[in-house]
Amino acid sequence: MTDPLDPDERWFAHLLASIPAPASLDSRSAATPAPAPAAPPAPRRRAIRVTPLVLAVIVAVVVGTVGAGVGLLLPRREAGTPAIVTAVVPGMPPARTEGAMAADPGRNRVLLFGGNGGGGLLGDTWSWDGHRWSHEVLSSGPPPRASATMAADADGVLLYGGAGPVGLLGDTWRWDGRAWTLEHPRIAPPPSAAALMAVDPGSKRALLVVPDAAPAAPVSTWGWDGHDWVRRVTAVAPPSCAVAMADDPAAARVLLVTGRSCPAALAGATWSWHDGGWSALHPAASPPAQERPALGAGHGRLVLFSGEPDPSHSCAARLTWTWDGTTWTSHQPPVSPPSAGAVATDPTDGRLILLTPMGETWRWTGSTWELGEAAAPPPQGTPPATPWVERTPSSCPPARTGATIVTDEARHQVLLFGGSSSVLGQVPPVLGDTWIWDGSGWAERRTSPSPPGRAYAVAAWDAVHGVVVLFGGQGLDDSGAPVDYDATWTWNGSAWKRQSPKGAPPGLRFASMAWDPDGRTVILVTGASAQAAQTWSWDGSSWKQLHPHTTPPVGALVTAPGAGGLVMVSAAGADGQASTWRWGGGDWHRVAVAGTPPLSGIAIAYEPQAHRVVLFSGDCPTGHCPNAGTWVFDGHGWTQVRPALSPPARVGAAMSADGARGLLLFGGTTFSTLLADTWEWS
């Protein structure tokens, strides 16, 4: 995209992105409207023409074929007709959420079915042979759905329920390795998209729990006898806020955990199914209640993984616990999947595999996670390694977006200040805390005085005076009203000091600041809008407005001694194109470069070891951003790199050089979750 979204567009795009697409839109329309002989509407002047057929169809659809939902109905296949595999095509499953996955030990495979593919529901079948995924191309099978549940018993893999295009489903299907067959039990459990299935080690048959609408109400428990579902009446049962269930290889029983939506007394509980009954367990420690964790067996133990922030440990955005049959143990693996997804035990080696919503396949080795197969292999010519690594420090700043980050080069530290604690990046609320990253961990520095809390301030390292300079930002005045600050502060490694220069740049909404290695001053570009930029310099005691002949739109400034000096990546200019600029001789010079990275919600920093600028763009509210991700600039051109592992998409992350180690990226927001994770790039 050559017109990046501006902040207001991005805000509205994120609002719209929060609206779920109706499942009905996924339907493969059985009744494609036929052209009608009605007169088309009056033509408009447009370059993108629709054909007369389109116009006729529009009239037919809008005027004639009312009947809401006529085009929404799925084609109905004959019940019981087996769906035969017609081809097995190696490839990668498309990205999805809420897919169903289960081991198929009889065929030494893992089976994946359906899910929500973003644009709509999926009804595809995939298998994992221990090394790669293959698409089982079928002539028919279960209708598309999300949130089905699956487990394997002696006769194959059983699939139950889910959410289809026209509502909840309560159908039961069996996969025998070649085909799906619709089962016809005499009694069917109620339709559900929150049911959980596992194999009962006692009976070797599938065990199904179906939740009630009320979170605290007990689930109904069902057993599959090979032909029918049989209701299992028990004295007690887990609450309906159960979120994960799996057969426990260590204790030969089924384990169930409850989630965050439970009443407090029931949340995060562990239940066990054994000898035909449920019992609540009381382990000494338990994972915190999660919204949607993944639970499955690997290396003889149950593994629980969640990609949600851990409320008890704010640094780790992801958590891994294992269950040895009696106790839960927390793990801090050096690398974790970016988010939870469907899990199953790989019958070929007994390891747990996890398929993330982005299509990455991860394995649990028993002590850490490793990436098995990425959704898209890196193209030739780009680094195949995983330069992004998530760090798991013992403490960290609270989650935030719009924080200010800068490298204190004299002390080889990274300074992080303030930010917004709103998931939408709003002001207020703002933060005013100061944190230091020393290469291995975060530590808060409480000093007085300290700049008032603010978000979106800018900062730069002043190499002549050996201090960090902080300017501007948005916070609150004494009356609590939002204000754009115009004060200048410096940080000497141990204390903040407010400077009192003669005159100062106005506190404006758009700003960026960096050290100019050639002119040996701090350069600030600021404006009330991106197009109305002013250029200022700071000499350690006073501000001076500069008057370059050319003024690019306010962009992201970065000090890049090995890639052009002081570089600014600007948002769309008058010609509508993103542009790269270099500061020199008192003027801005446009650099003709190859490649154009997206500029929405970016984080940018200079990697001195590699003499290049690294840009992370994780903002994709429209779902149509093939260029999002990590880009590098070597002074001549921008190149998109495709590491196997990247920080999850986000806006408002803070990124800076991290001494000799590379780059540091912290926090940001996904617009649904505020982040506090720390990543390193090297």
Add this chain to the structure above:
Amino acid sequence: MVVVTATAPAGPSFEEVRRLHAAAVHRLCVVALGHPAEAEHVAARVLATAAAAYPIDQPGPARLLPWLLGVACEVIGSAPPARRGRRAPGAVASGWGREVDDALVRAAGLEPRERLAAGLRCAAGLEYAEIGEILGLQAAAARAACAAGLGRIRDGGRPRR
């Protein structure tokens, strides 16, 4: 069981188009119509219409999304006036959150061109030139319409940056 080698199709099937872009069509309909049920209904009609026209128009991968949204704008423009952004403030709670509701109410008060420009821009990420082609405007005018629409939508609820 037959093992075959995957070959690249000449172009995506319409099912693939639907899978990729149905959500964007729905978001555009939400902005244009305001009412959740109407948006879902009209989005389904857009997809049905486009499915019929797809084999004939053959828009090609690069022009796929602008073409589909052009069809969407036609369908939306042909919808009865009662279904075009006439949502009474506070009349319908979408269930998508108050901020979304407030924004949709404000969008309903826009001129249709501004509403569609904002929708095409923010629901689907189209470029101004593409929006201009769909709405019969120059790119600069499309940018202005989008900015004017967003300026009113954001009142009272936008983040500071």
